[in-house]
Amino acid sequence: MAFDIIAAQLLMTFIAGAEPVTNEQFNNPDSTPARESAYADALLALEAATVELNTDPERGGASLRAALETLHDYAPELAADDEGKRLRLLAQLSLARALQSRGEPEAAEQIVDEALQDWGATPWPGDRLGPSLDSLVAERRQRLEASGRAYLRLECEPGCYAYVDENLRLEPGRRAELPLGEHRLWLVSEADATPQTSVLLLDQAELTVTLPEAEVPAPRLSNPPRSFAASRIDGPRRRIAPRGLEIGAVVAGVAAVAIGATLWAIDSRCPGGVDPRDIEACPELYDTRVAGITSASLGAAALLTGAVMLSVDEVRVGDERGRQLSLVWRGSF
Known part of the structure; x- marks a missing residue:
């Protein structure tokens, strides 16, 4: 435990004594003076939060996490700054050590994993981290390499x-x-x-x-082939059937439904309205049920067919008239 405390003090001394990165220490074409200044401030905030962690672990831990998160916004600057990456690594290790001391091993492992991944293939710094953190880093590095x-x-x-x-x-x-x-x-x-x-x-x-992600090219517009001319897409629209035939189908359908309903209604009744139970006065009954159902069914089919064709044709012809009217209106100027 004493070795860990000494290592922590040495680590904090190194961080506190590190020179802040200035705009002149790196030349990044992706950065601007304003971004470089903000990046330098972010590194200063990272150092301050790391020092605060040693004096006030609770408050310093939250500040350090926020400072590490802020560095994600400075990828071009940090990638070109070896000293900045080293400061980030030491801050992550300080946070992992604090989590270890607070009895949060899983959180400490997560921070060490992030540090190893962020550090990449660059040779690991030779600073002693203390026995417990040294052991954790070695264990997580071995696990990271084994994962592939x-x-x-x-x-x-x-x-x-x-x-x-x-x-x-x-x-x-x-x-x-x-x-x-x-x-x-x-x-x-x-x-x-x-x-x-x-x-x-x-x-x-x-x-x-x-x-960028591949985009589906817009279709090229061209003149339709001659085979399309027969469909008359751009010409006057033809009716499905003559208007008189469609109206006739509707009228015939209505009449057939009416006749069928009548035949169905008088089924099993006596001619002349005589009581059907009086056998002498009514020797025969109407047997019109089948004829009524057939007539009503055929009439309904004719009515539905005629009504649908008439509705479709009237809408299509109405659109055509509207288009012709629009053309005439524009041509009047």
């Missing part, structure tokens, strides 16, 4: 590129070997002034990111 690695490839037009985990820059047509898992991307394109940020899951042997 994969390739991330970028495909895009010349002039575009990507930053991965604010650590490395990926050029078009190139690929980077990364641990399996989630990675943060900062995509830059000459066609889009605003960088695209995303989190992707690398879970296969090679994953290709395309910028």
Whole structure:
């Protein structure tokens, strides 16, 4: 335990004594003076939160997490700044140590995993971390290597590129070997002034990111082939049937339904309205049920068919008249 305390003090001394990164310490074409100034302020906030963690673990832990999250907005600057990446690593390790001391091993493991992934393939700094943190880092590194690695490839037009985990820059047509898992991307394109940020899951042997995503080309308009002329799409629209025939079908259908209903109604009745129970006065009864049902069914079919055809044709002809009227109205000027 004493070794851990001494290591923590040495780590805090190193962070407190580190020189803040200034605009002159790196030359990044993707940055601007305003962004470089904001990035330098973000690093100062990271250092202050790391020191605060040693004096007030509860408050300092929340501040340090927020400061680490802020650095995600400065992928171009951080990727080009080795000292900034080192400060981020030391801040992550300080947070992991604090979580260990508070009895939160799972949270400490998660922070160490993020630190190992963010640090990438760069040689690990030689500072002693203390026995407990040294052991945790070694264990998580072994677990990360055992989980496997994969390739991330970028495909895009010349002039575009990507930053991965604010650590490395990926050029078009190139690929980077990364641990399996989630990675943060900062995509830059000459066609889009605003960088695209995303989190992707690398879970296969090679994953290709395309910028921009392929778009389905719009169909080309051309003159219709001659075979289309017979359909008269652009000419006057023809009726399904003559209007008189459609009206006749409706009228005939109504009449047939009426006749069928009448025949059905008088079925089993006596002619002349005599009581059908009086056998002498009514020796025979109407047997018209089948004829009534048949007539009503055929009439309903004719009525429905005629009504549908008439409705469709009237709508189509109405549209055609409207179009002709529109043409005449425009031509009057």
